[in-house]
Amino acid sequence: MGKLTLTFLGVGxxxxxxxxxxxxxxxxxxxxxxxxxxxxxTVLIDFGMTGPVALHELKLRPDFAYLDVDGRVNYPAITNLxxxxxxxxxxxxxxxxxxxxRHVFARPSSNDVRRTRLIATQEMIxxxxxxxxxxxxxxxxxRTATLEDYFEPHPLRAMGDGDxxxxxxxDQFEFSLVQTDHIRIHERYDWPSxxxxxxxxxxxxxxxxxxxxxxxxxxxxKYVVPARLxxxxxxxxxxxxxxxxxxxxxxxxxxxxxxxxxLYHYGDSWDASEYEFVQREFAGFARPAYRYLLFD
Ligand SMILES: [Zn+2]
Numbered sequence: 001m002g003k004l005t006l007t008f009l010g011v012g013x014x015x016x017x018x019x020x021x022x023x024x025x026x027x028x029x030x031x032x033x034x035x036x037x038x039x040x041x042t043v044l045i046d047f048g049m050t051g052p053v054a055l056h057e058l059k060l061r062p063d064f065a066y067l068d069v070d071g072r073v074n075y076p077a078i079t080n081l082x083x084x085x086x087x088x089x090x091x092x093x094x095x096x097x098x099x100x101x102r103h104v105f106a107r108p109s110s111n112d113v114r115r116t117r118l119i120a121t122q123e124m125i126x127x128x129x130x131x132x133x134x135x136x137x138x139x140x141x142x143r144t145a146t147l148e149d150y151f152e153p154h155p156l157r158a159m160g161d162g163d164x165x166x167x168x169x170x171d172q173f174e175f176s177l178v179q180t181d182h183i184r185i186h187e188r189y190d191w192p193s194x195x196x197x198x199x200x201x202x203x204x205x206x207x208x209x210x211x212x213x214x215x216x217x218x219x220x221x222k223y224v225v226p227a228r229l230x231x232x233x234x235x236x237x238x239x240x241x242x243x244x245x246x247x248x249x250x251x252x253x254x255x256x257x258x259x260x261x262x263l264y265h266y267g268d269s270w271d272a273s274e275y276e277f278v279q280r281e282f283a284g285f286a287r288p289a290y291r292y293l294l295f296d
Contacts, residue, residue: 001202002040002170003029004294006209006231007064009054011264011286013235013244014089019288021048021089022233022265024209025058025078026198026294028169033291038066041169043080043119045196045209051093058289075101076114080167081151082175083120083128084211085182085193091128095136098150118151119167121177124192125153158194166199173295174199178223180213183243197223200295207231207294212265214242215249225257229294231286233265236275251281262286 005027010020023046027039052073059067059074067074075097084090101116118125129147138145147153157164158177166174175198182193195211208227213219224230235244244265250258263278264286270278278285 002172003032003296004169004173004198004200004207005029005033005039005291006207006294007058007291008264008286008288009058010048010050011266011288012050013265013267014048014087016266016268018268019266020050020054021046021092023047023051023054023090023093024231025055027291028173030170033063038077041080042078043082043169043175044078045082046084046090046211047081047093047097048087048089049092050089052096054288061289063291069105072104073100075116076105078116080117080119080154080169082167082177082196083118083124084180084196085191086124086127086132087212088132090212091132094128094133098133098137102150115148115150115152117154118147119154119156119175121158121192121194122155124194125155127192159197168201172201174201178208178219180211180219181216182212182214195219195223197227198294203295205295210245212244215245220253220257224261228260229283229292230257230261231264232261234263235265236267236269247275247278255281258282262292 007025009023012019012021026043028041029036030040055073058064156177158179166176168174177194178197180193180195181188183191185191196209198207206227208223208230210232212233233244234247235242236247238246238248258281260283262283270285
């Protein structure tokens with residue numbers, strides 16, 4: 001029976017400076033991380049502007065040495081990449097990821113690039129290329145590149161959207177997309193963004209990772225309440241038109257839900273005394289570079 005772990009490259013908000021942006025590395029282990037030097041499969045959830053430096057620092061830790069190749073970040077060791085939405089704190093590191101994979105790790109004698117799977121809805125995959133990546137990556141020597149020159153697109157339908165199908169690793173852990181209410185141009189869901197639900201096929205247990213979302217009690221009831229653990233984005237200070245769940249809103253949840261909820265995507269004032277209650281009332285503020293065990 002395999003194990004799954006999650007390590008935040010950073011736990012900060014989009015504009016945090018004391019922590020890096022909230023991107024997470026999920027690792028799948030056929031046996032156990034204590035007995036394996038590298039996982040059997042990996043799924044990176046988002047890779048923002050601070051992602052490359054965060055990975056560079058993470059690989060210096062003995063537990064993550066497999067991410068180091070001669071001092072460089074071993075991007076090909078990351079086999080799958082889920083994009084939740086197109087804000088730069090979630091996709092801003094992808095140009096470096098793509099260019100390094102293709103131009104540094106490809107065998108020089110051939111055009112053989114081991115491409116990382118880019119997992120998102122079809123609309124998101126197209127948007128990431130058209131609006132975020134093609135400006136810098138379109139030009140190759142002698143021709144114009146496409147997304148497929150860098151990544152292997154792996155479109156997924158979101159849960160509740162027709163025949164949604166999960167993406168799985170180790171034939172055991174299933175990753176599904178859940179639409180979130182993050183930014184509204186005119187109305188709910190008119191700008192795509194997603195959370196990630198991870199399910200263990202063997203035990204039937206789930207873990208929920210909110211991506212970016214407003215406080216959405218219906219989504220919480222459906223996906224967070226039944227989960228054994230959750231990671232939820234949070235905004236510490238109240239504001240009239242939030243695009244993240246406010247701490248004051250999450251505080252209204254039943255204690256049983258808060259106790260298994262790790263808060264991430266927080267601003268730089270998290271250690272002010274006014275937020276001391278978070279460690280008592282929730283599972284706590286998520287810690288960067290700490291390997292959480294999702295399924296044992
Ligand atoms: Zn966002």
